[in-house]
Amino acid sequence: MADTQTSTERRYFEYIVVGCGGVGSAAVYWLSKRAGKDVLGLEQFNLGHDHGGSQDHSRIIRLAYHDDRYTKITPDTYKAWHEVEKESGLQLVHMTGGVQYAKKAEMEHVIDKYAEAMAANNIKYEKMSGSKLSKKFPQFTTDDSYVAIYQEDAGLVDAALGNAVHIQLARSHGATVxxxxxxxxxxRMSDGQIKVNTPKGVFQCRRLVVAPGAWINHVLGSIGVHIPVFVTQEQVTYLATPNMKDFTKDKFPIWIYHSPNYDFYGLPIHGNSGSKIGIDAGGNIVTPETRTYVPDLVREKACLDHFRATIPKALGPLLYSKTCLYTMPPDRHFVIDTCTSKGWNDVIICCGAGHVYKFASLVGKILSQLAIDGKTIYDISKFNLDREALTNPDWKPALYMGTGGKVPIPEPKL
Structure with missing residues (x-):
């Protein structure tokens, strides 16, 4: 997508956003609603690129989460997306209902953890046996050796369209991208303003929002800030199911399957004709420079085997597998904070920890509040930059959960 605003001679903006993926594009949008022409978004690649993590046709959106730091803000994610839909006239969120399931003998404790977090935040859900799940959704061939929870307020959000709509609306409010x-x-400039150096010139601002995904330390390094994150190459697979009518958004829910080795997830058909499946986290640890775009055949086979075991009607010829990047702190929780401890309280950062897209528009709104108001109405206290997982080099759990994915923690680089 060719940029149409690079000819601007303007060099000072009140607010600059670095990175225009899921969170960055949302930040540009929410800032533009209040600050109009005083907003600049900078993207290192072409808009809509597939080099990072905010891409593809569909991402899961859900109220079900394993931790109340998320469940207490998940309802507002829908409100944020709805406001974007209302302004654009385009549907971005499609409600399908959501299922999480597992073998009782293996991972029922994980299902219970999700149930506890939802109950603590008054989120309605239904726990059921595998046979009841199969009766409710015949696409699942599960018996009573499985356990499941169903939460009706779940679905998918169109990621590629969401990013594009954020940018297009931001430009309509006067923002430059x-x-x-x-x-x-x-x-810094001599007057204290922030100076942002790019190949297309130097820009200045009063507040800087940094949300460039896997490149976050590339950007922050020049101000002496480093976040202990690691980047993994992940992938999703689309299959040309011959049973398309059974996997449409009105008949099939988003789903997550917890197992000791992998956490699988899948979505109804959206954006193409294929049934979608992926593994949450656990891909090869890479850098933006060393990643490849070549799918891992072992993980691809694991996805096919899972379909074969519990959702066999989704199987069909392979359409394609597509890679992306996750950028995750050691505890796999968001980082949303200012760089005050390093003397840059006017630099606001966000790392989405490989599971932010469902929250993207809301997080963009939060970042805009931090930039304009110096505070946000949402509780982000546990997403702080000075928490132990980010400051204690010995904080090395054997595994951690996001949607349940197990990822080894790499040795720190000396």
């Missing part, structure tokens, strides 16, 4: 414009360095 420049793509193919990487940030080379951040420093």
């Amino acid at each position: 420049i793509d193919n414009c990487p940030v080379l360095k951040i420093d």
Whole structure:
């Protein structure tokens, strides 16, 4: 997508956003609703690229979460997306209901953890046996050796369209967005303003929002900030099921399956004709420079085997597998904070920990409040930059959960 605003001679903006993926595009949008022409978004690649993590046709959106730091804000994710839909006239969120299931003998404790977090936040759900799940959704061939929870307020959000709509609406509010414009360095002007150096010139601002995904430390390095994250190459697979009518959004829910080795997830058909399946986290640890776009055949086979075991009607010829990047702190929780401890209280950062897209529009709103108001109405206290998982180099759990994915913690680089 060619940029149409690179010819601007303007060099000062009140607010600059680095990265225009899921969270960044949302931040540009929510800032533009209040600050109009005083907003600049910078994207190092072309808009709509597939090099990072905010891409593809569909992402899961749900109230069901294993931790109340998320469940207490999940209802507002829908409100944020609804406001974008209302302004654009385009549907971005499609409600399908959501299922999480597992073998009782293996992972029922994980199902119970989700149930407890939802109950603590008054989120309605139904726990059921595998046979009841199969009766409710015949696509699942599960018996009573399985356990499941069903939560009706779940579905998918169109990621690629969501990013594009955020940017298009932001421009309609007067924001400037420049793509193919990487940030080379951040420093200060003599008057204290932030200076952002790019190949397309130097820009200045009063507040800077940094949300570039896997490139977050590339951008923050010049101000002496480092977040202990690691990047993994993940993938999803689409299959040309011959039973398309059984996997439409009105008949089939989003789902997550918890197992000791992998956490699988899948979505109804949206954006193409294929049934979608992936594994949450656990891909090869890479950097943005060393990642490949070549799918892992072992993980691809594991997805096919899972379909064969519990959702066999979804099987069909392979359409394609597509890679993306997860960027995750050691505890796999969001980072949403200012860089005050490093003397940059006017730099606001976000790392989405490989599971942010469902929250993307809301997190963009939160970032806009932090930039304009210096605070947010939402409780983000546990997403702070000075928590132990980010400050204690010995904080090394054997595994952790996001949607349940198990990922080994790499040795720190010296």
